[in-house]
Amino acid sequence: MPIVEKSLVEGLERSESLQVEGIDVSGDWNTFIASRVHTDLDLSIVDWVRGQPQGATIDRCWQCGTCTAGCCMHTDYGLEEFNPRYFIYLAQLGYDKELARYAQTVWRCVSCNKCVERCPKGVKVEEVVHSIGTYLELTGTAPKSPADRFDEAYTRNLLARGILDEAGLFQTFEAGEGRTLPTGEKLRMGLRLLLTGRLHTGPLAKRTRGWGRLRPVLERMLSEDLARRRQDLPARLPPKGGP
Amino acid sequence: MNPVLVLGGGPAGLSAAAELASLGAPVLLVEKEEYWGGNPRRWHYSLLAPDLLPAEEVLNPLVSRVEGAPLIERHLRTTVSRVEPLSSGFRVELKGPETSGWREVSSVVLATGFDHFDSRRKYEYGYGRYPDVIDFKEFEGMIHDDRLTRPSDGALPKRIAWLLCVGSRDVQVGNPWCCRMGCAVSIKQAVEVRQKHPEIDTYVYYMDIRTYGLWEDLYWKSMNEYGVKFIRGRIGQITQAEGGKRLLATGEDTILSRPTEVPFDMIVLASGMEPGTGTKEAAQLFGLPVGPEGFLTPKLSDLNPVESGHPGIFLAGAATGPKAIPDAVTEGMGAALRAYKHARG
Numbered sequence A: 001m002p003i004v005e006k007s008l009v010e011g012l013e014r015s016e017s018l019q020v021e022g023i024d025v026s027g028d029w030n031t032f033i034a035s036r037v038h039t040d041l042d043l044s045i046v047d048w049v050r051g052q053p054q055g056a057t058i059d060r061c062w063q064c065g066t067c068t069a070g071c072c073m074h075t076d077y078g079l080e081e082f083n084p085r086y087f088i089y090l091a092q093l094g095y096d097k098e099l100a101r102y103a104q105t106v107w108r109c110v111s112c113n114k115c116v117e118r119c120p121k122g123v124k125v126e127e128v129v130h131s132i133g134t135y136l137e138l139t140g141t142a143p144k145s146p147a148d149r150f151d152e153a154y155t156r157n158l159l160a161r162g163i164l165d166e167a168g169l170f171q172t173f174e175a176g177e178g179r180t181l182p183t184g185e186k187l188r189m190g191l192r193l194l195l196t197g198r199l200h201t202g203p204l205a206k207r208t209r210g211w212g213r214l215r216p217v218l219e220r221m222l223s224e225d226l227a228r229r230r231q232d233l234p235a236r237l238p239p240k241g242g243p
Numbered sequence B: 001m002n003p004v005l006v007l008g009g010g011p012a013g014l015s016a017a018a019e020l021a022s023l024g025a026p027v028l029l030v031e032k033e034e035y036w037g038g039n040p041r042r043w044h045y046s047l048l049a050p051d052l053l054p055a056e057e058v059l060n061p062l063v064s065r066v067e068g069a070p071l072i073e074r075h076l077r078t079t080v081s082r083v084e085p086l087s088s089g090f091r092v093e094l095k096g097p098e099t100s101g102w103r104e105v106s107s108v109v110l111a112t113g114f115d116h117f118d119s120r121r122k123y124e125y126g127y128g129r130y131p132d133v134i135d136f137k138e139f140e141g142m143i144h145d146d147r148l149t150r151p152s153d154g155a156l157p158k159r160i161a162w163l164l165c166v167g168s169r170d171v172q173v174g175n176p177w178c179c180r181m182g183c184a185v186s187i188k189q190a191v192e193v194r195q196k197h198p199e200i201d202t203y204v205y206y207m208d209i210r211t212y213g214l215w216e217d218l219y220w221k222s223m224n225e226y227g228v229k230f231i232r233g234r235i236g237q238i239t240q241a242e243g244g245k246r247l248l249a250t251g252e253d254t255i256l257s258r259p260t261e262v263p264f265d266m267i268v269l270a271s272g273m274e275p276g277t278g279t280k281e282a283a284q285l286f287g288l289p290v291g292p293e294g295f296l297t298p299k300l301s302d303l304n305p306v307e308s309g310h311p312g313i314f315l316a317g318a319a320t321g322p323k324a325i326p327d328a329v330t331e332g333m334g335a336a337l338r339a340y341k342h343a344r345g
């Protein structure tokens, strides 16, 4: 079957220069689709989740689907991708690549706890799902989303001067995403925000008093917190870089 | 009163014989093998599902009750070679090392049991070719004797899979029925492995889990307390990988909707229960009908599951279909009562 729209195909691999047994198969000649065959089981995810106070009931799940059937997000809100039953299965058997695809979606739970009320096996579904989310966050198995990058830019911006520079944040984030607006447009928008009192600080805002001493304390706290949360992560996965 | 012939010395036959003796009836107990206890003894079952009682604690009392009863005449390594009907009861010809010749019996309990499906017939699983593909009846003995090492190299496996429904629920081998025991026994084996070696990872490949009735508790326990993992889908073939060091199970994870090729150190096949050769012989000998599956069939399985429909012939245990020890023992008691009533006339 010809590949019509390559961007729609998952796992497409192509290398610009490749020689196989002396034959040049660069470019389109070596466009392959990665195998969908799953080749190993790894229990380090479920071991980690089970070890968390929130994740202790993960082993109980037998995939009946009661939770997903009543889930506000899945059924009422219609976010089909948010499937607590499926997340649990993937974590139970260590299907890490498949699980990583849901690293963002997994946080869409609104904690209504209907699932916990209904699960016939006594799985604390809501907690387990959050624990799986935490695992994905800490191991960084998923590519960073715009939301992740925004979080990071926000933290950096705040740490720099102890007060948020909203205009600067907007500027760096936009630039980082490669989505710059024309300067005229930006100025117009900035002005409107300023006039309506919604742009609190700009590049001229005052630095927080004593920030020079406070900042290293905060930075240390953040990195210690991250280190602590990663402490007992399975060694298999490289931890994600901090903000 | 002529004795009641009990054919087969497994759980059902032993139970029937002891019950008859307790009613005061003389019994002729005949077993073709050289031991009492049927399949559980033959394969050295370890702990029994569902209560994880050592098999000896169930088998030994069954055997000692029979051995301690003066009314029971017992013959190992003995079979019935011919049968002739009498106006009341039968004449049977025994063949064995201690006793041979014709005997008159008042009624008959057939407790001839089952045989395991021969896993070699599912050639795609490599049983008989790859030493680390093991039939679960053999695995019972391995657990029992604490020999959990791989037959190929004597190493302790790190990862074991069980494959359910081997030779059951499968028209390719002509066995569409469910073996009833395979799920519970496999899960029990995984629990035993985890009890002894928590470092071994255990996986069960299943289509359905049929731990019926109160046995469900075993299934829950295996997940909740022992972390046994369940993968939905039937392994399609087993090959060797890593230069013969490991086994590769090719299947589909039907929840993931993806093909899987997973290496294991050992794969245990839950082979089904088939009508025993002894059961087929007994059916011919006594002229009894068998069902489409080859098991003996009670005339009215709802109303009277121990009556063959032929006057004076009663049925008990796995001869009429796959069943657990408690059911075989209960049927032995029921058949004994009916046989006693018939013998009394």
Ligand SMILES: Cc1cc2nc3c(=O)[nH]c(=O)nc-3n(C[C@H](O)[C@H](O)[C@H](O)COP(=O)(O)OP(=O)(O)OC[C@H]3O[C@@H](n4cnc5c(N)ncnc54)[C@H](O)[C@@H]3O)c2cc1C
Pocket (backbone or CB within 6 Å): B007, B008, B009, B010, B011, B012, B013, B030, B031, B032, B033, B037, B038, B039, B040, B045, B047, B048, B049, B050, B078, B079, B080, B111, B112, B113, B114, B115, B116, B136, B137, B140, B181, B185, B272, B273, B276, B277, B278, B279, B281, B282, B316, B317, B318, B319, B323, B324, B325, B326, B328
């Ligand atoms: C691997 C495995 C594990 C199991 N584990 C459990 C468990 O944990 N718990 C549980 O409850 N059940 C278990 N079972 C089921 C259990 O084995 C049966 O319920 C039980 O064996 C049935 O007893 P039976 O007497 O009817 O038949 P059998 O055990 O098959 O005994 C029949 C006896 O009759 C003899 N015989 C047959 N034909 C003749 C003949 N013509 N003449 C003379 N003798 C004859 C045979 O040699 C045999 O000794 C297990 C089954 C399997 C396959």
Ligand code: SF4
Pocket (backbone or CB within 6 Å): A060, A061, A062, A063, A064, A065, A066, A067, A068, A084, A085, A088, A118, A119, A120, A121, A122, A123, A125
């Ligand atoms: S309801 Fe409970 S057992 Fe059923 S799929 Fe959800 S978590 Fe698993």
Ligand code: SF4
Pocket (backbone or CB within 6 Å): A067, A070, A071, A072, A073, A074, A084, A108, A109, A110, A111, A112, A113, A114, A115, A116, A125, A126, A129
């Ligand atoms: S608590 Fe979360 S997972 Fe559970 S039903 Fe509500 S939204 Fe769904």
Ligand code: SF4
Pocket (backbone or CB within 6 Å): B164, B165, B166, B168, B169, B177, B178, B179, B180, B181, B182, B183, B184, B208, B209, B210, B270, B272
């Ligand atoms: S008891 Fe379980 S293993 Fe045996 S045939 Fe039925 S479903 Fe399969």
